[in-house]
Amino acid sequence: MTAVTPSRSLSNGLFAGRPMAAGPELIGEHTARLGPLPGPEATRDLIPALELSGLLGRGGAGFPVGRKWRSIAERSDGRAVVLANGAEGEPLSAKDRAVMTLRPHAVLDGVLLAARVVGADEAILYIGAEHRAARRSLATALAERPLPLTVRIVDAPDRYVAGEESAAVHFVNDGDARPTNVPPRPYERGVGGRPTLVQNVESLAYAGLIARRGSDWFRAASQAGPAGLGMVTLAGVAHPGAREIEMGAPLGEIVGPSGARQETTQAVLIGGYFGRWATAAEAWDLALDPAAMRRAGLAFGCGVVSVLGTDECGLEMTGRILGYLAEQSAAQCGPCVFGLRAIADAAGRLAGRSGTPDDLARIERWGGQLAGRGACRHPDGAAGLLQSSFKIFGEEWQRHARSRTCSFAGQPARAA
């Protein structure tokens, strides 16, 4: 994680205070900076506050946090479970790690408040096993300040799908991190059959801030609109890494200070492996908030912004990502196992300039059949990525397929 001058002043944010490069914020600083956590009497008001704040889930699905907590509070008999999702299986994303490692007490605040509000007597910190610093930091924070409920840390397997909501619950219940058929969803029946709040660690951290400062503060925190503050991860830039931003800020203003320039940018991958491509022109003025992005046919997802330079081949990266997604399939459903694998193989051939026009025709056809035919949304993400690559890199696909040349390599094709 590199320290970078933030694009705007975020003096009120999650990462105000101790700089990112200086390691985890300890309990003393945390309490000094933010003040005490609201007491149990204020619990009643938290759900309305969250709903008013418009805080959306930051794991990728973007579901309103207040509404989620409400639906569990309604069905909880005091034995609900809070599962803080810090699996962060998306390879390009680093923001959950940043939040867990550097602001562990903010996460624990969120967990404690959530438990109080939804009526949970148990919390699980579901942390990607490979995120060792994050695990250490949270374990230390828990030791510094034990919570008044049963808390355990569960190591999430290092698989892309392990962070999916039903997969997390499945792993905690049965040691198998594969998504399950829904319904029932975790909020109805999750860990141990009890209503379970599966919430991203960043969402929990911001919920903690909103509990202290109110929904008005959150809505006013960004000069660019009412969407508050949030985390993104920048990649493909000179200074990559996690950043806190004012939501709604234009993408160009966010990536600029990290070393990117529109003139040298060909396209931007927004949302990670589960996301979509956009041209540099589209992307630069794009307001980084879920509503605006949805209107533009994109999705905020987990906040990954990956810049592709004018000298790089977008097909190469797309092919690589599709190969990864195919390999990371939970392999429970035929269309994903066979369809996605076939698409990844053909796309890989095309990207490597050993494919044929037939390959291209096939991935266009197969790509249109991928969405909505699995038990989880994994193939849908791949389909979205593929379709967006056709839109943005259409000519390049044609060139790779017909003449087996790449605009970005200038080399003749290698033999099939």
Added chain:
Amino acid sequence: MSDQILWFATRGAGVVSLLLFTAVMVLGILAVMRWQSPAWPRFLSVGLHRNLALLSVVFLAIHIVTAIVDPFTSLGLVAAAIPFASSYRPFGVGLGVIAVDIFLALVATSLLRDWIGQRTWRAVHWLAYASWPLALVHGVESGSDASTPWLIGLELACVAAVLAAAGWRLAAGRSNRSRLATVAAGAALSTRTSRRGI
């Protein structure tokens, strides 16, 4: 003559039952092997398998009831219900009783599949491979036509059919549905353990 009718019915229904069971076995294997041709869609194997199995219940019932009711056999309800409890060819009849018990379990679980779930149903259904040979040996051991050429020929044909079908299934190994299963096993394993990613 009328005394003989029950005896004929028992033997006749028994033979028909065996033929139907054989067809049901072969069709079941065709179904699981996903065999099809332009003139024979997959649903035909599945549908016939089911319907012939239900039909064979009728012939089985005739076979058993006439055997019990027939005054010339010393078979009573006890012999029909409890294996090896008959005084007439206890071994042969006993095998038949076991075969019927398994068969009834197969039918019952299939009719109730919606309620008991796929896994339980499948576990019980494997017993079909035990039930059929028992029925065949029962026919050989306890039937009174056992030495007639036509019956021997029939039985050999049934054995050949089932052996061929079962052999085909065995030879195909796990290739049929295992593509997904093999990939899935790998994915399942890695979602249980933590290991470094790509």
Added chain:
Amino acid sequence: MTTTARAIGARPVAELRIDRTACDGYGLCAELLPELIELDDWGYPIVRDAAVPDELLGLARRAVEACPVLALRVRSRAGG
């Protein structure tokens, strides 16, 4: 169905649902219900239209029965 229900538009809609983890590509559903289901290159079903019109309901139920792994279901959903 009562006239009142019809007038309000509360007619229940029958919908095809496939348990994708149970589905093993036997393809009987597409044989029996080709109007609504077709198979992809690997034999797995693509549901063209999940809503089952009345005249196909009988066939849909047969398809549900025929599936060797019980992956196909017809669910009733309130709608209109």
